[in-house]
Amino acid sequence: MKKITTVLVLATLAASASAATKAPAWAPAGDRIKTAWAEKIDPSNVWAEYPRPQMVRTEWMNLNGLWSYAITPAEASEFTAEGQILVPFAVESSLSGVGRTLADNEALWYERTFTVPSQWKGKDVLLHFEAVDWQAEVWVNGQKAGMHQGGYTEFSFDITPFLKKSGKQTIRVKVLDATDHAYQPRGKQWTKPSGIWYTSVSGIWQTVWMEPVEKTHVADFYASSDIDAGLVNVDVDAAGLQDGDEVTVKLLDGSKEIATAKGANVSIPVDGMKLWTPDSPFLYGINVTIARDGKVIDSVDGYTACRKITVMRDEKNINGYKRLALNNEIMFQFGPLDQGWWPDGLYTAPCDEALRFDIEKTKEMGFNMIRKHTKVEPSRWYYWCDVLGIVVWQDMPAIADGASEEETGRSEEVVKHQQHSWSSDSFMNPTEANIPAQWKENYYREWAEIIAQFKHFPSIVVWVPFNEAWGQFDTKKVVEFTRAQDPTRLVNESSGGNYFFAGDIIDIHHYPQPAMNAFESRFVMVLGEYGGIGRAVPGHTWHENAGWGYGGLKDAEQAQNNYVYYTELLKDFVKTGCSAAVYTQTTDCEGELNGLLTYDRKVEKFDYSVINKANTSVINSLK
Numbered sequence: 209m210k211k212i213t214t215v216l217v218l219a220t221l222a223a224s225a226s227a228a229t230k231a232p233a234w235a236p237a238g239d240r241i242k243t244a245w246a247e248k249i250d251p252s253n254v255w256a257e258y259p260r261p262q263m264v265r266t267e268w269m270n271l272n273g274l275w276s277y278a279i280t281p282a283e284a285s286e287f288t289a290e291g292q293i294l295v296p297f298a299v300e301s302s303l304s305g306v307g308r309t310l311a312d313n314e315a316l317w318y319e320r321t322f323t324v325p326s327q328w329k330g331k332d333v334l335l336h337f338e339a340v341d342w343q344a345e346v347w348v349n350g351q352k353a354g355m356h357q358g359g360y361t362e363f364s365f366d367i368t369p370f371l372k373k374s375g376k377q378t379i380r381v382k383v384l385d386a387t388d389h390a391y392q393p394r395g396k397q398w399t400k401p402s403g404i405w406y407t408s409v410s411g412i413w414q415t416v417w418m419e420p421v422e423k424t425h426v427a428d429f430y431a432s433s434d435i436d437a438g439l440v441n442v443d444v445d446a447a448g449l450q451d452g453d454e455v456t457v458k459l460l461d462g463s464k465e466i467a468t469a470k471g472a473n474v475s476i477p478v479d480g481m482k483l484w485t486p487d488s489p490f491l492y493g494i495n496v497t498i499a500r501d502g503k504v505i506d507s508v509d510g511y512t513a514c515r516k517i518t519v520m521r522d523e524k525n526i527n528g529y530k531r532l533a534l535n536n537e538i539m540f541q542f543g544p545l546d547q548g549w550w551p552d553g554l555y556t557a558p559c560d561e562a563l564r565f566d567i568e569k570t571k572e573m574g575f576n577m578i579r580k581h582t583k584v585e586p587s588r589w590y591y592w593c594d595v596l597g598i599v600v601w602q603d604m605p606a607i608a609d610g611a612s613e614e615e616t617g618r619s620e621e622v623v624k625h626q627q628h629s630w631s632s633d634s635f636m637n638p639t640e641a642n643i644p645a646q647w648k649e650n651y652y653r654e655w656a657e658i659i660a661q662f663k664h665f666p667s668i669v670v671w672v673p674f675n676e677a678w679g680q681f682d683t684k685k686v687v688e689f690t691r692a693q694d695p696t697r698l699v700n701e702s703s704g705g706n707y708f709f710a711g712d713i714i715d716i717h718h719y720p721q722p723a724m725n726a727f728e729s730r731f732v733m734v735l736g737e738y739g740g741i742g743r744a745v746p747g748h749t750w751h752e753n754a755g756w757g758y759g760g761l762k763d764a765e766q767a768q769n770n771y772v773y774y775t776e777l778l779k780d781f782v783k784t785g786c787s788a789a790v791y792t793q794t795t796d797c798e799g800e801l802n803g804l805l806t807y808d809r810k811v812e813k814f815d816y817s818v819i820n821k822a823n824t825s826v827i828n829s830l831k
Contacts, residue, residue, distance in 0.1 A: 234274060234294055236552065237307025241748060241808045245562045246303060246552035251294050257560045259338050259415040260362075261591040262664045263429065264509045267328070271379070271416040272296055275320040279308065282384055287317040295416055298341065298409040301554040309399055310410035312386035318412065321376040331420035332368045335379070338414030338586060341555075342385040342392045349378055357650070359385070359392065359409075360584035360605060361657040367418075385410040388609070389618050391625075391647035393654050395582040395605035396547065400616055405609070406547075406798045409555040414586050422505045424448035426496050429457075430664060431512035432696060435535060438481050440512060444472040444496055453500050460493030483535050484513035484666060486576040489597030513594060513666035517698060519712055519732055522830075529785040530732045531830070532698070534599070534669070540830035541599060541669075541788035542823055543577030544570060544804060545737055548585055549797050551750060551807045555583070562809070564592045566794055569805060569812075571596055574820035576827060579703075579736070579790045582606050582675055584658055590665035601670040601700065601790075602662065604655050608641060608679030630677035631705055635726055638706045643681040651679075652689060659693040671697055676704040676717065683708040703736040720759040721774055722789065724781045734788040735781065739774060740802040743767040743813050748796075748806035755801040758792070768814050775822040779829045789826070 234251040236242065255272045258264055276289035277299070297304040299316055310316050324333060337344065341359030345352065348370035356363040371377055387397050387408045398405035428445040442457045449455075449472075457474050459467040467476045482490040490513065497507045520533040531538040546566065550557055557563040563586070570578055578593070579601040593600055608626035613619070618626075628641040643651075655673065662668060671690050674680040680702060687701050687710040701711030714728050715736035722738040742757010743764060749755050762770060778789055796803035804814060 234292065234305050236302040237305055238302045240302065240551055240750060242302065242552040243550065243558055243562060243808050244810065245558040246550075249294075249303060249558060254294060255296055255415050255559065257588060259336070259417060259587060261588060262510045263426070265419055265421075265507075268417055268419040269322070269325070271320065271322060271418060273320075275318045277306065277319075278317045279310065280315050280317065282313050282315045284315055287315075289319065293318065293411075295412050296338070296414050297553050297556050298413045299411045300407055300409060301556065302552045303556070303558060309408060310383075310385055310387075311399070312389040316383040316385070316411045318381040318383070319378065321378050322418075323376055324371060325420075328420040332366055332423060332425075333371060334364050334419050334421060335367045336362060336364045336415075336417050336419070337412065338362050338416070339584075340381070340383060340412050340414075341409050342387075342394070343383065344412075345382045347378075347380040350380075357392070358654045358657055359394065360654070361661050362414075362587075381412070383411045388611075388616060389622055391607060391622075391644070391650060393605040393607050393651065395603075398611075398616060401798060402615075404800065405611075406549055407554055413555045422448075424450065424453060424498055424500070425506040426498060426508045429494070429496050429508070429510065431494055431510070433481075433512065433514040433516070435481060435483060435514050435516045438478055440467075440476045440478055440492065440514065442469075442474050442476065442494065442496070442512075446472055446498060449498070450500065453498055456497045456499065458495040458497075460495065462493070466492075478514070481514050484515040484594075484597070485534060486571075486597040486599060489513070489595060491594060511594070515666055517599075517669040517696075519698065525783075527729070527785065529729070529787065531787045532669075532732055532734075538830060539576070540782060540827045541577040541601075541734075542791075542827050543575040543579060543598070544573075544791050545581045545793040546570070546578045547581050547793060547795075547797050548583045548589075549795075549807075551798075556586075560588055563589050564596075565809060566805075567592050567596050567598060569816075570794065571598060572820065573804065573814075573816050574823035574827070577601065577788065577790075578794075579603070579672075581793075582678075584662070587661075587665075590662060590667060593667035594665055598667060600665075600668045601672055602658075602668050603672040603675060603703070604651075604658065606675060606678040607647060607651055608643070610641075610678065626679065628677045628680065635707060635728065638683070638708050639677065640681045640683065641677070641679055643679060647679075648681060651681075651686075655686075655690070656693055659690070663694045663697070669697055670700050670713070672700045672703050674702045674706070677702065677706040680706055684710040687711050698732075700734070700736070719792070720757075720770075722777050722781060724784065724786055727785050729785075732787050733785045734790075735778070735786055736788075736790050737792050738789065739771070740792040740800075741767050741770050741774075742801045744801050745806050745811045745813060748808050748811050749801060750796070750798045750807055755796075755799050757800070757802040761801060764813070768818060771814060771819065772822045775826050778826050782826070782829045787830070 277293035278287035353365040699711040700713040704717040717737040740758030742761040796807035
């Protein structure tokens with residue numbers, strides 16, 4: 209990993225050099241609690257890390273920072289700036305400096321200028337958005353570059369035709385986001401947050417950046433492994449290839465080159481293959497080049513891991529339960545429900561260090577898995593999971609939730625299609641919501657984009673299309689669709705109930721204490737949510753005098769004793785077929801006070817040495 213780290217450092221230095229030396233005045237909005245990182249935000253140097261760790265180039269420009277913004281009626285085609293917004297923080301967040309909710313009949317506008325570096329002359333310029341929630345139209349120098357719909361995935365435009373020969377260039381972005389008043393995937397966002405539903409997120413919420421490329425360049429590459437055959441497979445998507453161009457793939461162990469293959473689709477034999485596990489998260493470096501007439505015209509650096517996720521019969525158990533297996537060895541997967549929300553940045557962590565912090569604390573507590581709950585993170589979060597060693601179950605953000613018109617202020621039409629019936633741990637009479645064709649088409653499109661982007665990260669081992677029947681439709685077809693996008697991972701069809709027996713996993717939720725009320729020997733049985741032990745820490749809560757946890761709020765000693773008691777119960781369920789468990793949750797989240805950390809990440813609510821011992825004993829109970 210030495211070479212990759214070096215490239216990332218160089219890229220970060222390049223971004224810092226391109227940042228403005230003196231930023232205009234900026235201040236966070238509102239007076240709610242904040243993380244320690246938010247208190248140190250520098251608007252002239254925000255989220256300066258290279259955003260695409262799976263495919264790194266040394267030349268790039270970071271466009272994060274202060275942009276002009278305005279909120280207008282949705283139909284408006286022009287705007288007058290109202291002030292400045294700090295990108296990449298959503299307009300509703302404190303760190304944006306705005307702190308306003310975008311309504312479904314409004315548009316959010318952004319604008320900024322930039323100058324193309326002289327050394328980019330003669331190259332194509334790509335403009336990248338890592339994520340914008342939800343619909344983004346983009347103009348460069350008054351000419352439309354394109355549009356994208358979808359709140360969780362990256363998109364790019366070749367803006368070369370729209371650039372002026374010299375001087376300042378202008379980017380303008382118009383965003384529409386109906387959140388829970390329409391049909392797009394939005395997870396737990398509500399425009400009127402309460403209970404388990406949180407403040408909505410609109411607009412740019414991940415890094416905006418540019419890079420220069422040759423007309424012939426690596427557009428993408430995907431690496432996978434076959435540990436039984438000892439092979440690393442790499443498929444390169446190259447733009448503008450000409451006859452005679454040579455694609456070369458190098459596999460690296462640190463700085464040492466261990467294998468080389470020529471071609472856009474290669475299988476590389478690896479002697480003494482080092483496998484990736486949570487205890488030993490080894491990553492191989494990958495370098496891909498394109499050469500013409502012996503001269504390299506493009507080069508990118510990335511990485512891969514050699515690992516395999518499957519289902520195996522437990523031959524040690526008299527009942528032969530199906531279990532989750534990593535690298536042909538049964539492994540109990542145990543981790544927290546991780547919602548990825550921040551009191552200051554909402555969907556966006558205040559910095560990369562903060563993003564890594566949550567994963568490090570999860571490891572410190574002895575967990576080996578994270579369930580990323582009805583949200584998708586920036587690529588760098590999955591990069592840190594790969595580097596630090598933790599397996600990930602990735603949810604699809606929900607498109608519905610079953611709430612009423614009175615609770616949400618939604619239209620009667622939207623409410624009608626969001627209604628569902630859910631039985632949390634019954635195998636009988638599964639139901640599906642009345643989802644219109646347009647909603648379904650959009651779901652498939654966005655889910656396909658999510659899988660295509662994030663299947664690059666080997667830490668992800670399970671896809672979760674639905675949670676607790678929220679917006680659940682055509683379940684068997686959706687499972688088949690998910691497998692078609694990525695046949696290398698397992699599918700947990702419906703976390704929390706409403707099973708159509710189409711996936712690999714049957715997933716039960718039970719609060720607060722763990723319970724497994726039903727078993728089905730054809731599938732892996734897991735406890736997809738339990739716990740939620742509530743404890744308030746004064747001075748570190750979202751609401752000054754309000755909050756809740758499953759089973760009420762406990763004092764520090766009660767909370768910790770309950771946690772340890774629940775892990776002892778888990779060990780009994782392991783003997784009777786439970787193969788994984790998810791504890792709710794990593795941190796407090798707005799009104800929910802059931803985190804292992806406070807929402808501001810300033811207080812560890814349990815003794816982590818005690819929690820680590822308890823968690824490790826559960827994981828080891830299946831060895």
